[in-house]
Amino acid sequence: MWHILGAGSLGTLWATRLARAGLPVELILRDSARLHSYQQAGGLTLIEHGQPQHYPVPAQTPDHRQPIQRLLLACKAYDAANAVSQLASRLAPGAEILLLQNGLGSQDEVARAAPQARCIFASSTEGAFRQADFQVVFAGHGHTWLGDPQNLQPPSWLADLQHAGIIHDWSLDILSRLWRKLALNCAINPLTVLHDCRNGELQAHPAQVACLCSELSELLHTCGHSAAAENLHDDVQRVIQATAANYSSMHQDVRQGRRTEIAYLLGYACDAAQRHQLVLPHLQALHSQLLEHLAARGLPSH
Numbered sequence: 001m002w003h004i005l006g007a008g009s010l011g012t013l014w015a016t017r018l019a020r021a022g023l024p025v026e027l028i029l030r031d032s033a034r035l036h037s038y039q040q041a042g043g044l045t046l047i048e049h050g051q052p053q054h055y056p057v058p059a060q061t062p063d064h065r066q067p068i069q070r071l072l073l074a075c076k077a078y079d080a081a082n083a084v085s086q087l088a089s090r091l092a093p094g095a096e097i098l099l100l101q102n103g104l105g106s107q108d109e110v111a112r113a114a115p116q117a118r119c120i121f122a123s124s125t126e127g128a129f130r131q132a133d134f135q136v137v138f139a140g141h142g143h144t145w146l147g148d149p150q151n152l153q154p155p156s157w158l159a160d161l162q163h164a165g166i167i168h169d170w171s172l173d174i175l176s177r178l179w180r181k182l183a184l185n186c187a188i189n190p191l192t193v194l195h196d197c198r199n200g201e202l203q204a205h206p207a208q209v210a211c212l213c214s215e216l217s218e219l220l221h222t223c224g225h226s227a228a229a230e231n232l233h234d235d236v237q238r239v240i241q242a243t244a245a246n247y248s249s250m251h252q253d254v255r256q257g258r259r260t261e262i263a264y265l266l267g268y269a270c271d272a273a274q275r276h277q278l279v280l281p282h283l284q285a286l287h288s289q290l291l292e293h294l295a296a297r298g299l300p301s302h
């Protein structure tokens with residue numbers, strides 16, 4: 001049984017693909033009010049290539065008593081630890097939690113909230129967004145890397161993902177992948193917010209991007225992730241070009257007045273620099289400017 005917490009963009013993308021492959025899936029929704037809205041909607045809708053498909057996946061609330069063996073955590077990084085704490089008493093011995101959260105920091109918070117469970121981290125290039133409640137558009141096909149820094153043995157259920165058409169690889173260095181993605185995010189997303197622009201418009205600010213890449217590379221080396229620092233600047237420029245027409249996820253969050261995951265992205269990078277007594281003036285200035293920008297819009301800094 002796959003228990004999936006969160007019927008947002010990624011939760012729906014995973015739940016619908018697993019369910020249509022005939023695998024048993026149970027959604028865990030926030031509370032009875034959300035469960036009621038879900039029941040009225042009659043299930044999840046996934047829109048792929050413009051075609052909606054409906055999946056009546058069963059759902060429950062966190063206070064249900066069914067034991068959980070395998071939990072896919074599909075909420076935002078800032079909700080992850082609380083969500084798992086609510087389910088701690090339901091986790092069966094040997095339970096596994098698959099963490100889809102972007103950035104770094106929430107994985108450690110979850111591991112502390114559920115010390116008895118095995119935590120498997122994911123880093124994904126898939127893209128999805130909510131068109132309406134319980135209706136999700138599969139916007140970008142991509143790849144998901146999974147890994148466990150404490151146990152390099154892959155779990156047996158990777159075959160389920162294969163069966164469900166979820167393209168993935170077991171990574172022996174998932175932390176390096178998460179750090180690389182975090183660095184790409186720190187070099188691009190905050191600047192798109194501060195310049196209020198699409199990713200491609202950062203081509204007009206090459207010096208700013210180059211300074212950030214150089215400081216981020218220094219941070220990655222210092223944190224013991226030298227492989228994640230390799231050709232960072234080239235990769236950032238490639239991503240800026242390849243996604244030139246897009247607004248970054250952080251830009252979209254700020255524009256729509258939604259809380260960002262800053263504490264698990266740029267905030268995490270700045271905290272790590274401080275822990276290592278590294279002075280990274282451009283990164284730290286960027287963090288301060290972003291915090292001011294968020295505060296001016298009434299958005300939280302964490």
Ligand code: NAP
Pocket residue numbers: 005006007008009010011028029030031034062074075076077079082083086100101102124125126127128129130261
């Ligand atoms: P999302 O659309 O906002 O969905 C998050 C879901 O979690 C919401 O449905 C929310 O419920 C639910 N939730 C939060 N706390 C809960 C709780 N205690 N109990 C039950 N449900 C709870 O977020 P997302 O876009 O799927 O992102 C999830 C993570 O994946 C983020 O870290 C994001 O950065 C990462 N990611 C996303 C994408 C993407 O394309 N979307 C790609 C790569 C990585 P409500 O509906 O009730 O608010």
